[in-house]
Amino acid sequence: MEDHVTPRRVVIIGGGFAGLFAARALRHAPVAVTLVDRRAHHLFQPLLYQCASGILSEGQIAQPLRAVLRRHQNVRCLLADATDVDVKARLVHARRPEGGSVAVPYDDLIVAVGMRQSYFGHDEFAAHAPGMKTLDDALEIRRRLYRAFEMAESATDAEERRQWLTFALVGGGPTGVELAGQIREIAGHTLDREFRTIDPLQARVLLFEGSDKVLGPFGEPLAGRAARTLRDLGVELRLGTRVTDLDAHGLTVKDNEGTTTRYAARTVLWTAGVEAPPIAAALARATGATQDRAGRIAVEPDLTVPGHPEIRVVGDVMGLHRLPGLAEVAMQTGAYAGRAVRHSVEGRAKKPKPFKYIDLGSAAYICRGRAVVKAGPLHLSGVSGWLAWLFIHIAFLTGFRSRLGAVLSWSVSFASGARRERAFTLPDTANPPERPHGAPAVSPQR
Amino acid sequence: MEDHVTPRRVVIIGGGFAGLFAARALRHAPVAVTLVDRRAHHLFQPLLYQCASGILSEGQIAQPLRAVLRRHQNVRCLLADATDVDVKARLVHARRPEGGSVAVPYDDLIVAVGMRQSYFGHDEFAAHAPGMKTLDDALEIRRRLYRAFEMAESATDAEERRQWLTFALVGGGPTGVELAGQIREIAGHTLDREFRTIDPLQARVLLFEGSDKVLGPFGEPLAGRAARTLRDLGVELRLGTRVTDLDAHGLTVKDNEGTTTRYAARTVLWTAGVEAPPIAAALARATGATQDRAGRIAVEPDLTVPGHPEIRVVGDVMGLHRLPGLAEVAMQTGAYAGRAVRHSVEGRAKKPKPFKYIDLGSAAYICRGRAVVKAGPLHLSGVSGWLAWLFIHIAFLTGFRSRLGAVLSWSVSFASGARRERAFTLPDTANPPERPHGAPAVSPQR
Numbered sequence: 001m002e003d004h005v006t007p008r009r010v011v012i013i014g015g016g017f018a019g020l021f022a023a024r025a026l027r028h029a030p031v032a033v034t035l036v037d038r039r040a041h042h043l044f045q046p047l048l049y050q051c052a053s054g055i056l057s058e059g060q061i062a063q064p065l066r067a068v069l070r071r072h073q074n075v076r077c078l079l080a081d082a083t084d085v086d087v088k089a090r091l092v093h094a095r096r097p098e099g100g101s102v103a104v105p106y107d108d109l110i111v112a113v114g115m116r117q118s119y120f121g122h123d124e125f126a127a128h129a130p131g132m133k134t135l136d137d138a139l140e141i142r143r144r145l146y147r148a149f150e151m152a153e154s155a156t157d158a159e160e161r162r163q164w165l166t167f168a169l170v171g172g173g174p175t176g177v178e179l180a181g182q183i184r185e186i187a188g189h190t191l192d193r194e195f196r197t198i199d200p201l202q203a204r205v206l207l208f209e210g211s212d213k214v215l216g217p218f219g220e221p222l223a224g225r226a227a228r229t230l231r232d233l234g235v236e237l238r239l240g241t242r243v244t245d246l247d248a249h250g251l252t253v254k255d256n257e258g259t260t261t262r263y264a265a266r267t268v269l270w271t272a273g274v275e276a277p278p279i280a281a282a283l284a285r286a287t288g289a290t291q292d293r294a295g296r297i298a299v300e301p302d303l304t305v306p307g308h309p310e311i312r313v314v315g316d317v318m319g320l321h322r323l324p325g326l327a328e329v330a331m332q333t334g335a336y337a338g339r340a341v342r343h344s345v346e347g348r349a350k351k352p353k354p355f356k357y358i359d360l361g362s363a364a365y366i367c368r369g370r371a372v373v374k375a376g377p378l379h380l381s382g383v384s385g386w387l388a389w390l391f392i393h394i395a396f397l398t399g400f401r402s403r404l405g406a407v408l409s410w411s412v413s414f415a416s417g418a419r420r421e422r423a424f425t426l427p428d429t430a431n432p433p434e435r436p437h438g439a440p441a442v443s444p445q446r
Numbered sequence: 447m448e449d450h451v452t453p454r455r456v457v458i459i460g461g462g463f464a465g466l467f468a469a470r471a472l473r474h475a476p477v478a479v480t481l482v483d484r485r486a487h488h489l490f491q492p493l494l495y496q497c498a499s500g501i502l503s504e505g506q507i508a509q510p511l512r513a514v515l516r517r518h519q520n521v522r523c524l525l526a527d528a529t530d531v532d533v534k535a536r537l538v539h540a541r542r543p544e545g546g547s548v549a550v551p552y553d554d555l556i557v558a559v560g561m562r563q564s565y566f567g568h569d570e571f572a573a574h575a576p577g578m579k580t581l582d583d584a585l586e587i588r589r590r591l592y593r594a595f596e597m598a599e600s601a602t603d604a605e606e607r608r609q610w611l612t613f614a615l616v617g618g619g620p621t622g623v624e625l626a627g628q629i630r631e632i633a634g635h636t637l638d639r640e641f642r643t644i645d646p647l648q649a650r651v652l653l654f655e656g657s658d659k660v661l662g663p664f665g666e667p668l669a670g671r672a673a674r675t676l677r678d679l680g681v682e683l684r685l686g687t688r689v690t691d692l693d694a695h696g697l698t699v700k701d702n703e704g705t706t707t708r709y710a711a712r713t714v715l716w717t718a719g720v721e722a723p724p725i726a727a728a729l730a731r732a733t734g735a736t737q738d739r740a741g742r743i744a745v746e747p748d749l750t751v752p753g754h755p756e757i758r759v760v761g762d763v764m765g766l767h768r769l770p771g772l773a774e775v776a777m778q779t780g781a782y783a784g785r786a787v788r789h790s791v792e793g794r795a796k797k798p799k800p801f802k803y804i805d806l807g808s809a810a811y812i813c814r815g816r817a818v819v820k821a822g823p824l825h826l827s828g829v830s831g832w833l834a835w836l837f838i839h840i841a842f843l844t845g846f847r848s849r850l851g852a853v854l855s856w857s858v859s860f861a862s863g864a865r866r867e868r869a870f871t872l873p874d875t876a877n878p879p880e881r882p883h884g885a886p887a888v889s890p891q892r
Contacts, residue, residue: 038872039871039872040592040593040596040869040870040872041868041869041870054505057503057504057505057506057866057867058503058867058869059500059503059866059867059868059869060503060866062869063868063869064592064640064868064869066640066641067640067864067868070639070640071639076642076643077599078599078600079593079596079597079599079600080600096597096600097593097596097597097872097873098593098597098712100602100606102600102602134871135869135871136871139871146486146510147486147525147543147544150486150525150543151525151542151543151544153523153524153525154524154525154526154542154548156546156548160546193516193517194510194512194513194516195512196522197522266544404854405851405854405866408850408851408854418513419505420503420505420506420851421503421504421505422487422505422509422510422513423486423487423504423505423508423509423510423581424486424487425485425580425581425582425585426484426485426486426543427543
């Protein structure tokens with residue numbers, strides 16, 4: 001009477017690509033899955049910059065986890081922030097948003113908590129330079145981008161106006177490159193003819209990168225072509241620079257020769273690094289697993305934590321083979337872990353094959369009509385790269401109800417430069433807030 | 447050489463329907479218009495509840511003012527919070543969001559600042575019961591509505607679960623009625639099959655109203671029909687009640703017999719009253735104009751402030767004839783004031799005819815397939831009211847790029863119950879915010 005046996009309890013922490021794909025791989029397994037996430041939505045992170053820049057709405061890139069998984073009868077979603085793992089009692093401890101905590105028992109644990117923005121020990125930078133990891137971050141960046149042009153328009157002092165029209169981006173990876181392109185497009189295309197005092201095209205976009213190239217992992221010739229496209233677009237690259245100081249009025253960088261330069265900029269956005277959230281350290285403490293410098297957890301070739309075959313780590317926070325923090329890696333590791341649990345439940349005695357990443361390539365959007373795509377021996381840039389980007393993203397959005405909406409939003413934006421989602425909220429300056437509220441802060445947390 | 451004369455300076459405070467229609471009426475006038483607003487967007491307020499309930503995105507109901515007015519070459523938009531009017535020097539003083547203030551000179555002033563939520567002297571209620579006047583309010587309500595179901599799902603205590611599944615609405619006007627209908631629809635339709643522990647349909651919706659009917663201004667038979675439709679939908683009406691206390695766990699009301707009742711509810715929304723923003727009192731002080739109890743400014747039949755033919759008050763904050771706070775009144779008074787300025791600039795000596803409101807009717811949406819519409823002798827309810835509502839709103843959205851988007855969103859929502867814009871943000875509980883940030887608070891300010 002197998003039906004009457006309590007099903008094996010699988011807890012998945014994190015509803016990003018890794019967690020979602022793990023849950024999906026368990027769909028037809030006789031298990032009881034609890035998906036714990038501190039956000040109620042699954043975020044389509046590769047398009048987060050388009051939410052920040054006003055092309056897409058929150059709902060177009062963030063679907064409620066329980067809506068995505070509504071047909072998965074064996075999955076229960078729990079909105080709570082996992083704070084600790086008790087590996088002896090096999091319990092995940094989590095805090096509920098409005099107070100109170102829960103302990104969720106597991107037989108198998110899949111840790112898919114992702115990475116959060118890192119300020120390399122300078123957490124005080126976060127207040128002046130939001131990162132780009134969460135929906136909050138995207139809304140904060142949207143607010144700062146469009147507010148900067150408003151402030152420049154109303155500035156009576158020329159120097160202040162210049163500062164509002166200077167945008168500094170720290171980090172030359174895909175997100176930094178994408179945001180740089182977006183700001184130049186907003187300035188040259190979206191805001192065209194809307195201002196009376198300023199010319200939005202005067203907006204300076206500075207991109208700071210520690211290494212000697214943008215999009216380094218794409219290799220040559222793509223990295224070089226991306227740099228050329230960015231320069232053609234009017235983005236000023238400052239390669240081989242490291243940020244030493246940062247405040248509300250600008251930042252100071254040091255270059256490879258040791259020269260220090262100060263840049264006045266009222267908008268600074270940070271995409272330079274990632275670090276593991278606190279729950280990763282808690283897991284490492286509890287299991288004795290080692291973490292790399294960024295906090296990624298070292299795992300066995302089958303993604304289990306050494307000595308804990310019941311705990312698997314997947315996605316960005318998983319430290320195997322120094323794999324890049326890509327959606328594709330998260331999906332493949334998540335699905336692998338889900339399948340491994342299913343096979344184990346189904347009693348397949350054979351030890352699973354080690355996880356092997358199938359590199360399907362990577363893509364970075366630069367601007368309308370320009371993207372770089374690397375897929376095996378294939379190196380695409382310019383218009384062909386952009387068409388490949390478009391095809392990939394429409395294909396990947398499949399299954400989300402918002403695909404039609406995104407395609408419509410892109411059509412309008414690509415054709416006319418108009419961006420529908422430009423509305424932003426502002427704190428009340430005349431009557432400053434004095435009450436508690438539910439709105440989030442800019443913070444470096446995952 | 448008329449071209450070399452400095453054009454007459456018109457300052458409009460407020461970019462709602464009244465301010466926008468005033469600016470539009472001045473499009474071809476030889477004037478220099480400055481539109482001052484503390485928000486960068488024009489809000490399509492009649493559909494704000496649909497943004498709160500997850501049908502529409504922010505961008506679908508809020509367009510940047512400068513995008514709406516981009517072709518109005520004589521209009522300059524200024525993001526600043528008007529704090530005072532110097533009627534002698536003819537200056538509007540305003541505060542810019544990131545510090546600094548500006549003084550904007552005018553020859554003609556059009557005051558279109560609208561009304562904000564009033565808590566009838568109990569501003570401390572605002573922290574526990576957001577109003578429904580701004581985009582911030584809508585996002586806060588969206589967060590609270592969907593979070594409540596999440597909290598109910600994860601609650602381990604039956605009483606706590608009941609409290610999360612109890613929604614209290616204060617105010618039986620169109621906004622309160624619309625929100626009540628939305629919550630029952632979300633519970634019965636949108637969230638269908640998404641939860642494992644709770645049945646969302648168990649959600650209680652209580653609607654508190656001080657008078658003896660909902661939608662009183664619609665008169666009979668519509669008010670009675672609306673009440674019946676709400677009851678059929680499962681909304682519990684508590685008529686003739688006044689809120690005497692309110693906190694994070696519920697509210698206490700007193701009925702007409704003097705009986706006091708406590709209701710436990712973790713979600714309380716407030717739509718009960720409005721009051722003029724502080725700038726209205728500043729204007730009254732400066733001009734000697736009188737204000738009614740809610741702060742509306744008394745004006746002459748031509749909408750000018752007594753003794754100040756250069757200052758016109760329009761929209762909700764205008765106190766003439768006790769006109770209702772409807773978009774239609776705002777549009778008509780705004781357009782009237784704009785035309786009056788244009789005629790005066792064009793040198794038409796004739797005194798303008800007094801403002802006369804043409805009542806085109808009013809509408810309130812209750813739920814899918816049910817609305818009430820009153821237009822002159824025409825009283826529509828049920829499906830015919832709903833079709834009229836749909837027609838009116840599609841017609842009014844004309845000119846907004848988002849009309850197609852709204853129609854698509856409505857089609858999906860009406861057909862399947864699905865709502866795309868359910869994503870909400872949450873503060874960080876594990877690492878509570880400690881830094882300054884730009885996110886707004888729940889507050890009773892306009």
